[in-house]
Amino acid sequence: MAGYSSSVGADQERRKPRIDQSDGLSRRATIHDVARLAGVSRQTVSRAVNDKGEIDPATKERVLEAARLLDYRPSRFARGLVRKGTVTAGLVIPDLMNPFFPEVAAGVLEAAEQRGWQVVVCDTRSDDAREREALDMLSHQADAVVGYFKNEDDVLARHLGGVPLVLLERGPQQTRFAAVGIDAAGGLERGMAHLVGAGHRRIGMLDGDRGPVRGPRHEAFLAQARRHGLDVDEGWIVCCAEHSVVGGEAAMERLLDVRPEVTAVFGFNDLIAVGAMRTARRRGREVPGDLAVLGFDGLSLGALVEPALTTLHLDKRRLGRLAVEQVARLLAGEGPLVGEDAWVIPELVVRASA
Amino acid sequence: MAGYSSSVGADQERRKPRIDQSDGLSRRATIHDVARLAGVSRQTVSRAVNDKGEIDPATKERVLEAARLLDYRPSRFARGLVRKGTVTAGLVIPDLMNPFFPEVAAGVLEAAEQRGWQVVVCDTRSDDAREREALDMLSHQADAVVGYFKNEDDVLARHLGGVPLVLLERGPQQTRFAAVGIDAAGGLERGMAHLVGAGHRRIGMLDGDRGPVRGPRHEAFLAQARRHGLDVDEGWIVCCAEHSVVGGEAAMERLLDVRPEVTAVFGFNDLIAVGAMRTARRRGREVPGDLAVLGFDGLSLGALVEPALTTLHLDKRRLGRLAVEQVARLLAGEGPLVGEDAWVIPELVVRASA
DNA sequence: TTGTAGGCGTTATCAG
DNA sequence: CTGATAACGCCTACAA
Numbered sequence: 001m002a003g004y005s006s007s008v009g010a011d012q013e014r015r016k017p018r019i020d021q022s023d024g025l026s027r028r029a030t031i032h033d034v035a036r037l038a039g040v041s042r043q044t045v046s047r048a049v050n051d052k053g054e055i056d057p058a059t060k061e062r063v064l065e066a067a068r069l070l071d072y073r074p075s076r077f078a079r080g081l082v083r084k085g086t087v088t089a090g091l092v093i094p095d096l097m098n099p100f101f102p103e104v105a106a107g108v109l110e111a112a113e114q115r116g117w118q119v120v121v122c123d124t125r126s127d128d129a130r131e132r133e134a135l136d137m138l139s140h141q142a143d144a145v146v147g148y149f150k151n152e153d154d155v156l157a158r159h160l161g162g163v164p165l166v167l168l169e170r171g172p173q174q175t176r177f178a179a180v181g182i183d184a185a186g187g188l189e190r191g192m193a194h195l196v197g198a199g200h201r202r203i204g205m206l207d208g209d210r211g212p213v214r215g216p217r218h219e220a221f222l223a224q225a226r227r228h229g230l231d232v233d234e235g236w237i238v239c240c241a242e243h244s245v246v247g248g249e250a251a252m253e254r255l256l257d258v259r260p261e262v263t264a265v266f267g268f269n270d271l272i273a274v275g276a277m278r279t280a281r282r283r284g285r286e287v288p289g290d291l292a293v294l295g296f297d298g299l300s301l302g303a304l305v306e307p308a309l310t311t312l313h314l315d316k317r318r319l320g321r322l323a324v325e326q327v328a329r330l331l332a333g334e335g336p337l338v339g340e341d342a343w344v345i346p347e348l349v350v351r352a353s354a
Numbered sequence: 355m356a357g358y359s360s361s362v363g364a365d366q367e368r369r370k371p372r373i374d375q376s377d378g379l380s381r382r383a384t385i386h387d388v389a390r391l392a393g394v395s396r397q398t399v400s401r402a403v404n405d406k407g408e409i410d411p412a413t414k415e416r417v418l419e420a421a422r423l424l425d426y427r428p429s430r431f432a433r434g435l436v437r438k439g440t441v442t443a444g445l446v447i448p449d450l451m452n453p454f455f456p457e458v459a460a461g462v463l464e465a466a467e468q469r470g471w472q473v474v475v476c477d478t479r480s481d482d483a484r485e486r487e488a489l490d491m492l493s494h495q496a497d498a499v500v501g502y503f504k505n506e507d508d509v510l511a512r513h514l515g516g517v518p519l520v521l522l523e524r525g526p527q528q529t530r531f532a533a534v535g536i537d538a539a540g541g542l543e544r545g546m547a548h549l550v551g552a553g554h555r556r557i558g559m560l561d562g563d564r565g566p567v568r569g570p571r572h573e574a575f576l577a578q579a580r581r582h583g584l585d586v587d588e589g590w591i592v593c594c595a596e597h598s599v600v601g602g603e604a605a606m607e608r609l610l611d612v613r614p615e616v617t618a619v620f621g622f623n624d625l626i627a628v629g630a631m632r633t634a635r636r637r638g639r640e641v642p643g644d645l646a647v648l649g650f651d652g653l654s655l656g657a658l659v660e661p662a663l664t665t666l667h668l669d670k671r672r673l674g675r676l677a678v679e680q681v682a683r684l685l686a687g688e689g690p691l692v693g694e695d696a697w698v699i700p701e702l703v704v705r706a707s708a
Numbered sequence: 709t710t711g712t713a714g715g716c717g718t719t720a721t722c723a724g
Numbered sequence: 725c726t727g728a729t730a731a732c733g734c735c736t737a738c739a740a
Contacts, residue, residue: 018687030733041711046735056709073516076495077434078733081716086495088474096463097654102456109450109477113484118495120442121475123463130467141430141440141472162427245658274658300451304599304628306660333372384717395727400719410725432717435732 019070029070038066049074087117089327090138090163092147094126098243098271099299100316101148104168107320108146115328126150126243135159144331146323153177164330166323174216178329178336180322180344184216185223187312187346191266191294192224194310194348200264200292201230205237206251206276208268217268217296235259240272248275256283264292264354270299270311277305277353292354296346307352319344373424383424392420403428441471443681444492444517446501448480452597452625453653454670455502458522461674462500469682480504480597489513498685500677507531518684520677525570532683532690534676534698538570539577541666541700545620545648546578548664548702554618554646555584559591560605560630562622571622571650589613594626602629610637618646618708624653624665631659631707646708650700661706673698 018026019033031049035042040063047055048063049072066072080086091108093101105121112119120142122134131151138145139161146166149156153176156165167179195203205221207214218237225232238255240247248267252275255262265280267273273295277287285291287307295302298313322344326336336342372380373387385403389396394417401409402417403426420426434440445462447455459475466473474496476488485505492499493515500520503510507530510519521533549557559575561568572591579586592609594601602621606629609616619634621627627649631641639645641661649656652667676698680690690696 031735032733042734043711043736044709047710050735054709059709068516071516074494075435075733077431078716079494079735080431081429081435081718081733082735084716091475096456096460099453099456102450102453105475106450106477109475113476118474118491120472121445121459121463122467123460137472140428140433162422162425245654278658300599301655301658304632304655304659385719386717396718397720397727398725401726404719408725413725429717432732433719435717435734436719438732 029072033070034067034072038063088142089117089119090142090145091119091121092134093123094148096123100297103316104320107317108324111321111324132159139163144327146327166326168323178326180342183343183345185220188220188224190348191312195264196228202262203232203264204255204259204262205266206248206272207237207239208243209239245271245275248272249279252276252279266294270295270297270302274305288354294354310351310354311349312346313349314344314346383426387424388421388426392417442496443471443473444496444499445473445475446488447477448502450477454651457670458674461671462678465675465678486513493517498681520680522677532680534696537697537699539574542574542578544702545666549618550582556616557586557618558609558613558616559620560602560626561591561593562597563593599625599629602626603633606630606633621649624649624651624656628659642708648708664705664708665703666700667703668698668700
């Protein structure tokens with residue numbers, strides 16, 4: 001730690017030789033400034049900077065030196081105007097702190113990188129207003145947007161200004177936009193079959209907070225309960241204010257109050273399910289002995305808790321990659337994939353909690 | 355699922371009225387095309403699109419209709435060329451799958467959003483080559499870059515082309531770039547004091563893989579060991595191939611082979627520490643009874659595992675925000691903050707594992 | 709090897 | 725209220 005406040009970052013301070021103007025202000029150096037300083041034409045500067053051939057090594061060196069002196073960097077705007085082909089995608093995520101989303105994002109970034117696209121990321125922190133602001137920004141800066149949104153279709157459209165949009169995790173019939181979905185119905189079918197097969201009849205659900213309408217997992221849960229002839233209805237579903245462990249803990253608290261006879265719970269996601277386990281155990285119920293817990297997402301975290309979480313595992317990276325594929329189709333004017341082709345299928349991973 | 359493959363995404367397919375050219379190809383509509391279709395000048399289109407005043411409501415409507423028809427969107431490049439002030443930062447992250455980084459990223463995004471900046475994110479998956487590619491890209495597209503890098507300063511500089519860089523998690527004396535650091539020495543001082551205070555003398559470390567040089571945590575660990583007069587040296591440190599739970603598991607395996615007499619381990623990060631716990635328990639050692647485990651990072655995951663992980667907690671969001679602050683200084687030509695002002699201090703959070 | 713002319717798509721300025 | 729004209733910074737084509 002000694003000498004810690006010695007002169008550092010010198011590299012950064014040394015530069016900043018901005019061009020002084022008549023008005024007293026300064027601007028960044030342009031190709032013109034470099035040309036003047038080096039005593040050549042702008043064209044020659046361009047050749048040197050983009051190291052094309054057709055230039056005398058000596059002049060090239062002189063030009064490069066001038067550029068260095070002025071801290072010249074080509075304007076990405078001017079360049080983009082002339083050289084077409086730079087694709088920028090926007091990625092809108094509700095909450096980077098939920099491990100689910102970074103994994104989707106990783107898939108998006110990976111696929112984007114392969115195509116040579118860049119990705120501008122926004123974290124809306126699950127806030128409707130911020131969602132709209134993100135769209136306002138991206139509608140200007142991105143060629144397409146992919147993400148999770150709570151706002152409804154027409155609101156999105158209004159803030160999109162015509163930029164193509166790919167929605168994550170919405171079934172096609174729920175939106176007029178292109179989408180990449182999750183087969184919630186199929187997942188819940190397997191999940192509930194597992195629970196019922198283990199003898200459970202009094203199954204509760206800790207739902208996420210899906211805004212005005214009931215989400216697909218909610219619907220699918222009820223459908224499966226009906227199908228198995230369970231005596232389970234809306235009263236067995238409690239909503240989580242937050243899609244997090246604490247959200248799950250609180251919701252489980254309420255579920256146990258309202259339906260103390262419950263023997264199994266299905267969590268909207270793994271975080272919530274983990275919260276459910278914690279509350280259950282704190283209130284003296286063994287998991288899975290007294291209460292079975294089933295999650296949804298397949299976070300790697302689920303394998304680390306105790307008991308390890310049984311869950312409906314999703315290939316989140318693939319979700320992200322698929323989304324980029326959809327974007328590519330839209331950009332090519334091809335029309336998005338639909339139905340099963342744009343679906344990720346949950347896979348039941350049985351561990352200790354159910 | 356019924357009717358799932360019905361006509362959807364119609365909204366997307368309907369548009370794409372690109373401008374046909376003499377060469378048979380098609381391009382996106384420009385302001386010029388709209389002007390022609392609406393029978394006005396480009397200027398009027400501009401006024402309508404950016405809804406400035408000074409335009410007849412009727413013409414405005416006509417223009418907007420034309421724009422809609424042609425699916426016109428202003429070119430961000432042309433716009434950027436004329437309107438200054440759009441700031442884009444690049445964020446380079448080694449591994450989005452490690453919960454540490456999304457949290458830093460969240461801090462960066464938050465601070466950037468407040469300043470009205472956009473952030474282009476790259477995930478290098480801890481690959482040196484990808485690091486360089488990311489820089490190549492960002493040096494063209496970003497006004498500044500912040501991130502984690504394994505490549506050395508001069509390599510970075512070479513791929514940076516003069517774009518300001520803020521390094522995350524490197525002490526100033528280790529780099530000529532601006533940086534935001536972590537007070538590893540201070541953290542380890544408290545951590546080791548805790549372990550030694552509990553009577554431990556045979557303490558091992560599961561180090562991360564910090565490339566050629568030994569990282570600050572490594573150094574600090576040895577320094578503290580010395581200070582407490584422990585009989586501990588390099589032989590008590592084993593490196594993890596991966597900064598992950600499995601990486602930690604494997605490393606712990608090796609440590610137990612080489613130093614079975616160990617009574618406490620310090621993990622390079624929480625993931626590794628969790629891996630250590632798992633291996634220890636699998637090999638029949640109680641945690642913390644037979645083996646105390648101390649992590650570094652303070653991931654929320656640590657509170658979920660059993661026993662809950664004692665750790666040196668970092669404010670990762672703050673780390674990200676600080677980085678953006680550094681960028682702002684560089685962009686303003688101010689010279690970066692240095693030393694304690696650009697530091698995040700680990701705080702010992704004692705839980706059950708040590 | 710180097711320089712000149714023109715255009716990329718948009719907005720600002722200043723006439724009409 | 726509307727329309728010329730001139731930048732913005734760079735690159736491609738062509739000419740010297």
